[in-house]
Each structure stands twice: as structure tokens, then as C-alpha cells.
Amino acid sequence: MTTRTDAPTRREQILxxxxxxxxxxxxxxxxxxxxxxxxxxxxPGLYRHFPGKDAMLAELLxxxxxxxxxxxxxxxxxxxxxxxxxxxxxSLIEGHIDxxxxxxxxxxxxxxxxxRLRDTDRKLVRQLQRQYVELWVEVVREVYPELAEPSARxxxxxxxxxxxxxxxxxxxxxxxGRGATAELLHRMARGALAAASAG
Amino acid sequence: MTTRTDAPTRREQILxxxxxxxxxxxxxxxxxxxxxxxxxxxxPGLYRHFPGKDAMLAELLxxxxxxxxxxxxxxxxxxxxxxxxxxxxxSLIEGHIDxxxxxxxxxxxxxxxxxRLRDTDRKLVRQLQRQYVELWVEVVREVYPELAEPSARxxxxxxxxxxxxxxxxxxxxxxxGRGATAELLHRMARGALAAASAG
DNA sequence: CCTTCAGGTTAACGACCGCTAACCTCCCTG
DNA sequence: CAGGGAGGTTAGCGGTCGTTAACCTGAAGG
Numbered sequence: 261m262t263t264r265t266d267a268p269t270r271r272e273q274i275l276x277x278x279x280x281x282x283x284x285x286x287x288x289x290x291x292x293x294x295x296x297x298x299x300x301x302x303x304p305g306l307y308r309h310f311p312g313k314d315a316m317l318a319e320l321l322x323x324x325x326x327x328x329x330x331x332x333x334x335x336x337x338x339x340x341x342x343x344x345x346x347x348x349x350x351s352l353i354e355g356h357i358d359x360x361x362x363x364x365x366x367x368x369x370x371x372x373x374x375x376r377l378r379d380t381d382r383k384l385v386r387q388l389q390r391q392y393v394e395l396w397v398e399v400v401r402e403v404y405p406e407l408a409e410p411s412a413r414x415x416x417x418x419x420x421x422x423x424x425x426x427x428x429x430x431x432x433x434x435x436x437g438r439g440a441t442a443e444l445l446h447r448m449a450r451g452a453l454a455a456a457s458a459g
Numbered sequence: 460m461t462t463r464t465d466a467p468t469r470r471e472q473i474l475x476x477x478x479x480x481x482x483x484x485x486x487x488x489x490x491x492x493x494x495x496x497x498x499x500x501x502x503p504g505l506y507r508h509f510p511g512k513d514a515m516l517a518e519l520l521x522x523x524x525x526x527x528x529x530x531x532x533x534x535x536x537x538x539x540x541x542x543x544x545x546x547x548x549x550s551l552i553e554g555h556i557d558x559x560x561x562x563x564x565x566x567x568x569x570x571x572x573x574x575r576l577r578d579t580d581r582k583l584v585r586q587l588q589r590q591y592v593e594l595w596v597e598v599v600r601e602v603y604p605e606l607a608e609p610s611a612r613x614x615x616x617x618x619x620x621x622x623x624x625x626x627x628x629x630x631x632x633x634x635x636g637r638g639a640t641a642e643l644l645h646r647m648a649r650g651a652l653a654a655a656s657a658g
Numbered sequence: 659c660c661t662t663c664a665g666g667t668t669a670a671c672g673a674c675c676g677c678t679a680a681c682c683t684c685c686c687t688g
Numbered sequence: 689c690a691g692g693g694a695g696g697t698t699a700g701c702g703g704t705c706g707t708t709a710a711c712c713t714g715a716a717g718g
Contacts, residue, residue: 270665285574288487291705301666304707308665313706371627372571375484410635411643414628418647421624425617428570436609444610444655448617451654452647459646469695490675500696503677507695512676 271309273299275323278316283365283427287317287376317373318381324366325388331355332395345402352399353423353449357442360426368427393417404457415456419449470508472498474522477515482564482626486516486575516572517580523565524587530554531594544601551598552622552648556641559625567626592616603656614655618648 268276277298281290292313293303310316332352339348360367374385396416401407407415423445435441467475476497480489491512492502509515531551538547559566573584595615600606606614622644634640 286485286487286572288485289575292707293705302668303705304668304709305666307707373485376488408635410633411639414634414640414643415647417627418621418624418644421627422617422621422651425620428616428620429613434609435613436607440610441613444613444658445617447654447657448614448651451657452621452651454654455646455650456643458650459643491677492675501698502675503679503698504696506677 270299274306274309275316275320279320279365279369282317282320282373283368287373314376314378314381317369318377320366320369321374321377321385322381322388324363324370325385325392328356328359329388329392329395331359332392336395336399345399349399349403349453350446350450352396353419353446354442356420356423357445357449360423360445361438361442364427367424371424400453404453407457407459411456411459415453418456419452422449422452469498473505473508474515474519478519478564478568481516481519481572482567486512486572513575513577516568517576519565519568520573520576520584521580521587523562523569524584524591527555527558528587528591528594530558531591535594535598544598548598548602548652549645549649551595552618552645553641555619555622556644556648559622559644560637560641563626566623570623599652603652606656606658610655610658614652617655618651621648621651 274295278290278295281295281298284290291303292306295313295316296303296306306313306316310319332355335348335351335355339351374382377385393413393416396419397409397412400412400416401409404412426441426445429435429441436444473494477489477494480494480497483489490502491505494512494515495502495505505512505515509518531554534547534550534554538550573581576584592612592615595618596608596611599611599615600608603611625640625644628634628640635643
């Protein structure tokens with residue numbers, strides 16, 4: 261994990277605020293003037309950094325999917341041969357929870373605004389998502405070999421639903437603390453998968 | 460359960476198609492002309508049945524929340540004293556799964572377009588949702604008394620996330636069949652709650 | 659010192675969208 | 689058989705939104 265110390269670029273500011281606004285009011289519910297105002301410039305000024313509003317959403321969604329997949333692949337590679345499938349599954353769950361807790365607006369966008377993308381971008385995001393799911397399915401089936409593949413895939417999607425529920429958990433502060441929440445989600449995910457395999 | 464045999468009214472047709480379109484492309488992404496076309500009339504014709512586009516969304520969301528809460532209250536009343544909390548919890552889960560499997564577009568809208576409502580409608584929906592959650596929390600805490608209330612509430616929200624994942628499970632047909640899917644979701648929900656309580 | 663360019667600004671255009679107005683046409687009923 | 693309401697139609701208004709055009713400015717570089 262490389263920690264950044266330099267200031268965020270204007271592009272990054274824009275993406276961050278756009279993600280927040282899109283998550284709050286939906287892609288079509290946010291105007292470019294609003295996004296500009298959120299970073300201290302006015303609407304058309306955004307076009308110095310992005311070719312259009314669509315491109316911001318596309319970059320956000322492709323970034324999310326890619327980041328999730330990359331992280332999962334890294335965990336898979338690190339575990340290769342040195343740890344059990346059980347530990348690898350825990351690592352995948354942990355990675356997804358970190359993302360769901362730290363980037364709630366992005367998690368919200370991820371399964372909400374996909375259909376607003378142009379065909380080419382949407383296909384790319386779908387492909388990244390599919391690879392991420394398949395990676396999970398393989399690991400889950402190693403831990404629970406008696407789970408048939410279609411059931412495993414459904415179970416994985418459902419676990420994503422469970423983990424991605426963080427935006428509904430109330431603002432950070434009403435929660436029992438980040439660590440406790442992460443632990444709770446982790447236990448529930450494992451419990452759900454175990455129960456899925458006990459068919 | 461009273462089964463309807465009479466034809467749906469025009470109002471009901473409109474609501475059904477509007478729900479589907481809103482779920483597919485978002486509230487702001489659908490025009491009134493499109494909704495009208497989906498039921499064979501043209502845009503402004505809708506205003507004979509609804510005062511505006513907002514009213515359709517409001518009626519849908521209030522209807523969903525009310526239906527979920529009413530069903531849960533009925534199950535609670537039927538179980539009063541005659542069955543264990545365990546059986547009641549299973550009944551709640553079953554009711555929610557039926558809804559998630561039979562009315563996918565509505566489930567999608569339910570946690571996606573709430574913020575597009577007028578203040579008064581949004582408050583009403585939030586109140587209904589809160590009552591539904593609290594009802595679940597009470598039953599869950601009867602089954603798992605060692606679960607503290609904040610954790611129980613988080614767990615319930617997460618289970619909703621799990622059960623509401625049905626729209627991501629692929630079109631009906633790629634699934635192992637409705638019964639098997641319902642059973643899988645049920646097992647996973649119970650497993651997740653059991654694991655939550657084992658802290 | 660002049661040029662260039664990145665990164666802004668405001669004005670405005672064209673398209674779209676929710677909604678209203680005005681009108682039409684059955685069908686039911688007294 | 690009048691007539692009135694239910695449920696449509698098309699035309700069009702007013703506002704909003706994404707985008708472009710034209711212009712400005714401050715800092716870097718030869």
C-alpha cells in the first residue's frame with residue numbers, strides 16, 4: 261500500500277466531488293454547474309479536464325471495477341501456495357469491506373449508475389465486474405467444494421449485496437466504530453457462505 | 460392471500476411500467492412520453508391519472524414500504540403466542556424474499572430513488588421503512604438475545620442488502636429456479652444472522 | 659519582453675422535458 | 689336523444705441542461 265502525501269490534482273478533486281454528488285442525487289440529477297461549484301470553479305470549466313459529463317462517470321466506474329479486481333488479483337497472487345483457501349477468502353472479504361467502508365459513494369455508484377454509460381464503457385465495466393465475480397467464485401468453491409457453481413455464483417452476488425449495504429448503515433458515528441462494523445460484516449459474510457454450502 | 464382475477468386498471472398498468480422504466484434508467488432518465496408509450500398512450504395522457512411524474516414515484520415507494528410493513532405486521536400478529544420467535548423470523552425472511560423475487564423493479568427503486576421524493580413523501584417512506592426495520596430488530600433480538608441492539612440493527616440492514624441482491628442474480632432462467640433461489644437466500648440470511656450473534 | 663499555454667471566465671445555443679391548454683370522441687345515463 | 693364526464697389527442701410554453709464559443713489572465717520559457 262503506497263500512501264499518497266502530495267496534494268490531489270484538480271482532476272481528482274472533480275472526480276471525488278462528482279462521485280459524491282452522483283451517489284446523492286443520481287447521474288441525471290446533478291448538473292455540471294453543481295459539480296463545478298463543488299470544486300470552486302464554474303460549470304464549463306470542467307471541460308478543461310474532461311470531454312463531457314459522461315466521461316466523469318465512466319472514469320469513476322471503470323476505476324472502481326478495476327481497483328476491486330486489481331486488489332483481488334494481488335491478494336490471490338500473494339496467497340499462491342503459501343496460505344490456505346480459507347485465509348485467501350478472508351483476505352478477499354477484508355478487501356471488499358475496506359472498499360465498502362472507505363468509499364461509500366463509489367460503492368453506491370457501482371451498482372446504480374452502470375446503465376448510464378456508453379456501450380463501450382459499460383461493456384468494459386461489466387467485463388471487469390465479471391472477472392471479479394469469477395475470481396471470488398473460484399475461491400469460494402475451493403473452500404466449499406460441495407457448492408455447485410450456479411449456487412456459488414448466486415451466493416457471491418448475495419454476499420456483495422450484504423457487504424455493499426454500508427451506505428444504509430447510517431453515518432459513521434452512529435455505528436459501533438469502523439473496526440467493529442468491519443468485523444461484524446466479515447462474520448456475517450462467512451456465515452452466509454457457510455450456510456449456502458450446507459444445502 | 461387474495462388472488463386477483465380482474466384485469467389491471469390503467470392506473471396499475473402505468474405504475475407497473477413506470478416502476479420498470481425507473482428501475483432500468485433512473486427517475487430522471489425516463490420521460491413521461493416513454494411511460495405513456497409503454498402503456499399505449501402518449502405522454503400528456505398520463506395526467507388524467509396522476510398529477511405529475513413525481514406522484515407516480517411517490518405512490519410506488521409509499522406502496523412498497525407500506526406493503527412490506529403490512530405483511531410483516533400480519534406475520535407478527537399471526538405468530539403471536541402460537542409459534543416460536545425462530546419460526547416468526549423464518550416467516551419474515553420468507554416474506555421479504557417473496558417480495559424481492561416477485562417485484563424486482565420495485566426492490567431496485569426502493570433503495571435507489573428515495574431522494575427524488577418531495578420532503579413530505581420522503582419522510583413518510585422513511586417512517587415506514589424505520590418501522591419495518593425495528594420490527595425485524597425486535598424479532599432478531601428475541602432469537603439472538605446476546606446480540607446488542609446497534610449490532611442487530613446493522614445486521615438487519617445487511618441482511619436486507621443480501622436479500623435485495625436479486626436484481627443482480629441474472630434474468631430468471633439463468634437461475635437454478637425460483638424455489639431453489641429462495642431456499643438459498645433463506646439459508647444465507649439465517650447463516651449471516653447466526654454469525655452476527657456469535658461475536 | 660514577448661509568446662504561449664493551462665486553466666479559468668461569461669454568454670448563448672439547441673435540445674429536451676414536464677406540464678398546460680385546447681380540443682376531440684366515445685359511452686353511459688336521465 | 690341530449691349531454692356530460694372519462695380518457696384520450698396534438699401544439700406549444702417555459703425552464704433546465706450539456707455543450708460550445710469567445711475571451712481573459714497569470715506564470716513559465718526562450
